[in-house]
Amino acid sequence: MMKAQLILPVVAVIAVAAFSSIFIVDEREKALVLQFGQVKQVKETPGLGFKIPLIQEVVTYDDRILGLPTQPLEVTPLDDRRLIVDAFARWRISNLIEFREAVGAGGVDSAQTRLDRILNAAIREVLGSVPSGRVLSEDRTALMNQIRDRARVESGALGIEVIDVRLTRTDLPEQNLAATFARMRAEREREAADEIARGGEAAQRVRATADRTVVELTSDARRMAEVARGEADAERNGIYAEAFGRDPEFFAFTRSLTSYERSLQSGNSSIVMQPDSEFFTYLRSDLAPSDRATVPEAVQGTTAATTP
Structure with a gap:
């Protein structure tokens, strides 16, 4: 009976010690086994781990990729135009022992504070060496890679790996926005003008060319028209001359008929003459006088009066 009473507490102590010596590492974590502040064991794989109860302790750290947004930072590029810049970094713990030695018991919060200072220094150094136009352009990949590489070198002593750095905002200060926009508007208006x-x-060149072409085409058309009209008049006169040479009396007769037609057309004027005027020679007799070659000669002796 006495043995049983002594054995039970011993078994309980052993069970408690056995359970306290076991720890579990999640797949999203890494663990360090510390003894009086010194690292005794590194556990980077998920599963069960063992430690000495009451003497050793287990400290876990996040093994995932962490994010760090920086505070807005004023930067002066190479052309002395001030810019407000903030960035976002992704990082992870790469070496647990170095990380523990660098940040101590502060853990991730202390690491982010120190990493923020490293990023700010890298941003100032890189962006201060280039003009503001390059910082404000859409293609800033090279600048972000330079910032990442500088921050990666500085943070390596902390047991941290900087995976990526992105510039999330690059703006002008509020007091400079109005002047900058006015200058940009003036430049665009000048380009538009x-x-x-x-x-x-x-x-104007197209219009002048078109006007010159119109003048040239019109002149050429008029010249061709005058040539055609002259040729037609020559052909007509040739026909008249040939007809007059064949039968002068018939030619005089046709010219008289033409004169009658033109004189007796309806209009606002009237012709008054004597009935025995030579103008009506071909209307009074069947035979025309043979000694008259043309009607206009007969018309010259006619006395006419025009009344409106």
Whole structure:
């Protein structure tokens, strides 16, 4: 009975000691076994681990990729234009022992504070060596890679690996925005005025070329028309001359009929003459006088009066 009473407490103590010597590492974590502040064991794989109860302790750290947004930082690029910049970094613990020695019991919070200072220094150094136009451009991959590489070198002593750095904002200070926008607007207006002037000049050249082409085409058409009209008049006069040479009396007769037609057309004027005027020679007799070659000669002796 006495033995049983002594054995039970011993078994309980042993069970408690056995359970306290076992620890579990999650797949998202890494663990260090510390003895009086010194690292005795590194556990980087998930599963069960063992430690000495009451003497050793287990400290776990996140093994995932962590994010660190930086505070807005004022940077002066190479052309002395101030910019407000903030960034976002992704990092992870690469060496547990170095990490523990560097940050001590502060853990991840202490590491992020020191990493923030490293990032700020890298951002100032890289962006201060280039013009502001390159910082504000869309293609800033090279600059972000430079910042990442500088931060990676500095943070290596902390047991930290900087995976990536991204610039999330690059803006002008509020007091400089109005002046910058006004300058940008003036530049765009000047470019627009230049484009309008070049367009007007090109339009004027096209218009002048078109006007010259119209004049040339019109002159050529008129010249061709005059040539055609002259050739037609020559052909007509040739026909008249040939007809007059064949039968002068018939030619005089046709000319008289033409004169009658033109004189007796309806209009606002009237012709008054004597009935025995030579103008009506071919209307009074069947035979025309043979000594008259043309009607206009007969018309010359006619006395006419025009009344409105």
